[in-house]
Amino acid sequence: MPPLPGAELVRTPVHLYRYLLRCCKQLPTRAMQQHYQHAIRQGYNSHTDEDDPERIQLIIQRAISDADWILDKRKEDQRRKILLPPVSTVSWKKRDSKGNPATQISKKVCK
Secondary structure, three states: OOOOOOHHHOOOHHHHHHHHHHHHOOOOOHHHHHHHHHHHHHHHHHOOOOOOHHHHHHHHHHHHHHHHHHHHHHHHHHHHHHHOOOHHHOOOOOEOOOOOEHHHHHHHHHO
């Protein structure tokens, strides 16, 4: 399953570059988008001298599958956030042997 429609139309490195930058727009935070945009630019620049057509197609297929994996992982993380309450809302209270909350014990000890 491609992350965006049109993955099957990617044939050249320039198409791949533009496609991956469009995929970055689906990421949740601006910092995450900038991180992956930078990685895409670096990858594109490092492979500009590649002239073997088989190798180019292999790189294109791998980049699309990696983008798919990253976007699926982020979507899964978003689903978990919806299903699970934030950690800050869950409170755990340590209790002593009598069942009193530990916060009250520490207040009594400090007085």
